[in-house]
Amino acid sequence: MNHQPFTLEPLSRKIENFIKRRDQATGERINTAFEYITHSPFHHENPTTIRRLRGRTKELYRYRIGNIRFITERI
Numbered sequence: 887m888n889h890q891p892f893t894l895e896p897l898s899r900k901i902e903n904f905i906k907r908r909d910q911a912t913g914e915r916i917n918t919a920f921e922y923i924t925h926s927p928f929h930h931e932n933p934t935t936i937r938r939l940r941g942r943t944k945e946l947y948r949y950r951i952g953n954i955r956f957i958t959e960r961i
Contacts, residue, residue, distance in 0.1 A: 892924050
């Protein structure tokens with residue numbers, strides 16, 4: 887069974903342009919990360935990749951790809 891229990895909201899134009907300006911390998915890593923997030927947004931085999939941000943009222947998570955960070959929210 888291949889389903890995606892989570893979805894991503896559309897990215898802003900600013901974020902899309904940021905991703906387009908990256909080299910091809912980084913763009914592929916970002917796309918792979920987005921796919922991973924739709925399947926398992928809160929846990930990763932490498933514990934430094936996804937971390938819950940502390941001190942926030944919302945449940946925010948940081949997904950790290952090299953020196954790039956994406957923030958996701960648990961709704």
